[in-house]
Structures are given as structure tokens and as C-alpha cells.
Amino acid sequence: MIFPSPPDVLGGPELKAFEINAQHISGSRFLQIGAYTGAATLWLHSRFPEAEIHDVDTWTGSPLHPEQCSDRKWEEVTSTYFSRVKDIAQIIPHICTSNDFFASGYVDFDFIYIDGDHSTEQVWRDALGAWSHLRLGGIIAFDDYHHIKGDVPRKAVDRFVSGHNVVVISDADLIATQNGEPRQRWVKRAN
Numbered sequence: 702m703i704f705p706s707p708p709d710v711l712g713g714p715e716l717k718a719f720e721i722n723a724q725h726i727s728g729s730r731f732l733q734i735g736a737y738t739g740a741a742t743l744w745l746h747s748r749f750p751e752a753e754i755h756d757v758d759t760w761t762g763s764p765l766h767p768e769q770c771s772d773r774k775w776e777e778v779t780s781t782y783f784s785r786v787k788d789i790a791q792i793i794p795h796i797c798t799s800n801d802f803f804a805s806g807y808v809d810f811d812f813i814y815i816d817g818d819h820s821t822e823q824v825w826r827d828a829l830g831a832w833s834h835l836r837l838g839g840i841i842a843f844d845d846y847h848h849i850k851g852d853v854p855r856k857a858v859d860r861f862v863s864g865h866n867v868v869v870i871s872d873a874d875l876i877a878t879q880n881g882e883p884r885q886r887w888v889k890r891a892n
């Protein structure tokens with residue numbers, strides 16, 4: 702499948718990391734926090750065509766950090782996403798914040814990809830939300846792990862990993878970034 706570039710933000714390196722780590726995914730109920738134009742959604746659907754994919758996004762950016770993705774035209778982002786998924790029954794969009802989604806009744810996901818608000822505090826909340834909606838043996842994948850300074854996902858991810866019974870999947874750690882850090886952090890729930 703060809704993934705057009707603009708206005709996508711997900712590019713070749715992230716998809717390469719997905720490709721390498723995908724062997725660890727099992728089951729058929731997936732959740733993505735932050736769907737944007739649906740690039741990861743389409744990748745997941747092409748690789749796991751039978752899986753139910755729940756996409757959660759405000760499609761207006763982060764309520765707390767409106768500066769994130771602020772160079773994008775949300776109308777274009779939204780229309781790209783919905784035109785891509787409209788005929789795919791397995792893809793289920795939820796137009797809401799991740800906090801609201803995690804407060805709802807959906808549970809038992811096999812794979813959860815966290816790529817929404819990138820602040821440390823919100824990634825921490827998303828990680829805890831994901832943990833309570835993840836089945837035993839399920840996987841959480843965090844994007845943008847390579848940023849190491851400031852208000853970044855990594856601080857929440859490291860805190861989460863050290864406080865929960867998870868196994869780190871490091872197969873794709875060599876999909877390095879300019880600073881040589883792993884682009885994503887994938888973890889498997891041990892109990």
C-alpha cells in the first residue's frame with residue numbers, strides 16, 4: 702500500500718518500526734490514541750485486515766496543548782482521515798479526547814498505540830488508561846520515545862515501564878533517530 706506524504710506525519714521510519722515489531726501483536730481488537738490522517742490506521746488494517754481498529758482523536762489537536770500540530774489544517778487532516786476509512790467497517794472512529802474514551806466502557810484491547818497529546822502528563826494519563834483497557838499479554842506502543850529533553854513522552858513512558866509488570870520489546874530499537882534513540886517504545890503486559 703502506498704501512503705501519500707503530506708499531510709501525513711507518520712513516515713517511513715515509524716512504519717518500519719511497526720513492521721519489525723508487528724510479529725509480537727496477536728488478537729484482533731486494536732486501539733489508537735491520536736489517529737490524525739489515519740496513516741498508522743491504514744498500515745494496521747493492511748497488516749491485520751480482520752482486526753477491529755478503534756481510533757480516538759479530537760481531530761482538532763490537543764485541548765491542553767493546541768500548539769502541537771498547529772501548522773496543520775485540521776479540515777484537510779480530518780477529511781483525509783474520514784475519506785480513507787469511510788468504507789472500512791473494521792475501523793471505528795471515536796471523536797473525543799483520550800480521557801473521555803478511557804472513561805467509557807471499552808475494554809480488553811490486544812494492541813494500543815499511544816500517539817496523541819505528547820506532553821509528559823497526558824502520556825502518563827494515556828498510559829494508565831491503556832493499562833486498564835489492555836488484556837493480559839497485550840501490547841502498548843508509544844510513539845516519539847526518542848525525544849529526551851523537556852516535556853516529552855519518554856519521561857512518562859519510563860515511569861510507566863518501571864512501575865508496571867511489562868516486558869520491553871526492543872526489536873525495533875535500532876530504527877534510530879538523529880539522536881540515536883529508539884523512535885518508539887513497545888511493551889507487553891506480563892500480568
Ligand SMILES: C[S@@+](CC[C@H](N)C(=O)[O-])C[C@H]1O[C@@H](n2cnc3c(N)ncnc32)[C@H](O)[C@@H]1O
Binds near residue numbers: 737
Ligand atoms: C501525531 S498525531 C497522530 C498521528 C497518527 N498516529 C498517524 O498515524 O498519522 C497526534 C493526534 O493526536 C490528537 N490528539 C491530541 N491530543 C489528544 C487528546 N487529548 N485526545 C485525543 N486525541 C488527541 C491530535 O488531534 C492529532 O490528530
